[in-house]
Amino acid sequence: MTKFTDLNLNPKVLKAIEEAGYETPTPIQEGAIPPALEGRDVLGIAQTGTGKTASFTLPMITLLARGRARARMPRSLVLCPTRELAAQVAENFDTYTKHLKLTKALLIGGVSFKEQEALIDRGVDVLIATPGRLLDHFERGKLLLTGVQIMVVDEADRMLDMGFIPDIERIFSLTPFTRQTLFFSATMAPEIERITDTFLSAPARIEVARQATASETIEQGVVMVKGRRRDREGSTKRKVLRALIDAEGDKCTNAIIFCNRKTDVDITAKSLKKYGYNAAPIHGDLDQSQRMKTLDGFRDGSVRLLVASDVAARGLDIPSVSHVFNFDVPSHPEDYVHRIGRTGRAGREGKAITICSARDEKALDAIEKLIQKEIPRLDNPVQAEPAEAEDKKPEKKSRASTRKDEGKKDKPAKDAASTDKPAKEKRGRGRGRRDEGGPAVVGMGDHLPSFIALSFDERRAG
Numbered sequence: 001m002t003k004f005t006d007l008n009l010n011p012k013v014l015k016a017i018e019e020a021g022y023e024t025p026t027p028i029q030e031g032a033i034p035p036a037l038e039g040r041d042v043l044g045i046a047q048t049g050t051g052k053t054a055s056f057t058l059p060m061i062t063l064l065a066r067g068r069a070r071a072r073m074p075r076s077l078v079l080c081p082t083r084e085l086a087a088q089v090a091e092n093f094d095t096y097t098k099h100l101k102l103t104k105a106l107l108i109g110g111v112s113f114k115e116q117e118a119l120i121d122r123g124v125d126v127l128i129a130t131p132g133r134l135l136d137h138f139e140r141g142k143l144l145l146t147g148v149q150i151m152v153v154d155e156a157d158r159m160l161d162m163g164f165i166p167d168i169e170r171i172f173s174l175t176p177f178t179r180q181t182l183f184f185s186a187t188m189a190p191e192i193e194r195i196t197d198t199f200l201s202a203p204a205r206i207e208v209a210r211q212a213t214a215s216e217t218i219e220q221g222v223v224m225v226k227g228r229r230r231d232r233e234g235s236t237k238r239k240v241l242r243a244l245i246d247a248e249g250d251k252c253t254n255a256i257i258f259c260n261r262k263t264d265v266d267i268t269a270k271s272l273k274k275y276g277y278n279a280a281p282i283h284g285d286l287d288q289s290q291r292m293k294t295l296d297g298f299r300d301g302s303v304r305l306l307v308a309s310d311v312a313a314r315g316l317d318i319p320s321v322s323h324v325f326n327f328d329v330p331s332h333p334e335d336y337v338h339r340i341g342r343t344g345r346a347g348r349e350g351k352a353i354t355i356c357s358a359r360d361e362k363a364l365d366a367i368e369k370l371i372q373k374e375i376p377r378l379d380n381p382v383q384a385e386p387a388e389a390e391d392k393k394p395e396k397k398s399r400a401s402t403r404k405d406e407g408k409k410d411k412p413a414k415d416a417a418s419t420d421k422p423a424k425e426k427r428g429r430g431r432g433r434r435d436e437g438g439p440a441v442v443g444m445g446d447h448l449p450s451f452i453a454l455s456f457d458e459r460r461a462g
Contacts, residue, residue: 003023003024003025004018004023004025007034007037008062012099013061013100016095025054026051026054027046028052028208029055031044031208032044032182032204033058036060036180039180040203041182041200042056042181042182042184043183043204044182045184045188046208052154053089053154053184054092063150064102065102069147072120072121072142073144073145073146073147074143075125075126075148075149076149077129077150077175078127078128078152078154079130079131079152079171080155081155081158083108083110084291084292086106089154090106090128103123105120105124106128107130108288109133110288110291116137117142120142131171132167135170146176149179150182151175152182153199155184155185155186156192157187157189157334158185181203186338215341217348217349218340218344218350219351220340220351220352220354220375222355222378223355223356224356225355225358226357226358234264236382238272238327240355240382242275244355245305245325246381247381248323248351251323254304254321255304255306255325256339258325258327258330259307259309260310260328261309261328262285264328265281265282265309266283269281279306279307280297280305282306282307283309298318310330310338319345324339324351324353325354326340326352326354329354329355329356329357329367330363333366333367333369336367353378
């Protein structure tokens with residue numbers, strides 16, 4: 001069995017790894033670290049939770065151990081799709097560089113430009129950034145990328161899929177042609193892979209698991225919800241969610257609940273708190289300080305249920321998540337793999353339950369096709385509610401039928417003798433109406449209101 005000591009890493013890096021409690025590299029680490037140390041480009045593909053971050057941080061630290069950074073010219077660059085993932089990568093560097101004098105800077109939104117500029121001015125060995133904030137600093141003239149020796153694109157498919165292609169192409173054009181490039185991702189669709197061919201030169205392709213597969217340690221299930229009214233679907237699903245959490249009992253030590261929309265994240269978190277659950281929301285519209293505070297609370301256990309948008313689905317390393325609940329079926333099948341990959345990490349067991357409404361069945365079929373297995377159907381813990389009168393939608397009527405009904409209300413009640421007349425009537429083309437065998441009715445017939453027969457003076461006097 002391969003150990004970290006067999007990978008030719010810097011002795012001080014090995015010491016930090018040992019202090020962190022790791023002895024044996026994961027398959028992606030074992031496959032990616034050697035070619036990265038040789039200076040080759042690397043394309044790493046592995047399911048989430050397999051240790052991709054250390055696959056590039058460890059060789060980078062070893063390669064950068066010698067040398068010194070110059071002001072405003074970082075020696076390496078790590079691009080991440082989200083602020084949270086960038087912050088996590090920075091934490092990894094802190095862990096593994098504790099015995100080395102390497103400097104780093106984190107460029108993400110929600111943080112003061114001046115603080116970040118001060119770090120860049122002193123010179124950094126490792127620059128970790130989101131594309132937007134990186135280009136902001138470059139356009140301000142505060143940053144040069146001509147000294148980048150190693151460039152990493154983390155969660156490459158997500159970076160490209162989120163519309164960062166123009167930014168990434170521009171950033172690559174600002175770095176030296178001789179740079180070493182590392183791409184790491186959980187999925188790599190064929191069309192995305194064609195784009196990576198532009199950025200990598202004869203890469204070592206490391207694929208340790210079939211693409212878009214979920215860990216075998218994760219128990220999966222789906223609850224089908226059939227609502228009669230679409231406007232009550234959210235309420236029904238929230239009721240099912242609470243029942244699922246309660247059914248898991250003490251087994252659910254903590255959980256991430258994923259919603260497709262930011263508004264649903266807020267509504268679901270608020271609803272859970274209303275019913276006494278320890279829950280907090282996290283999505284892209286929240287302040288960075290609030291997002292980091294919520295994540296820290298989830299890590300230390302002060303927050304039990306983290307209600308999140310897909311901003312938290314990629315790359316966040318929270319080792320001991322017992323459950324994942326998909327409040328919504330993700331629109332993109334690949335996102336399902338990333339979501340449920342938040343549990344069952346590092347060999348632990350986990351459970352992922354998805355709530356699926358009738359209109360999400362096509363998306364569920366696409367997920368099962370991607371992972372090449374059927375997700376077991378679970379019993380709905382909430383009994384179907386009896387049909388209520390208020391749930392029935394009123395029948396829509398045309399304007400003509402509405403006027404007809406109103407006309408009926410205005411007509412005087414028929415006397416008992418009228419019941420003997422035939423119900424069927426024939427209508428002529430003119431204004432008159434002829435009952436069967438009777439004379440044509442002209443104008444208002446016998447029902448002329450008496451006030452019409454009065455003269456103007458008589459009506460005025462009355």
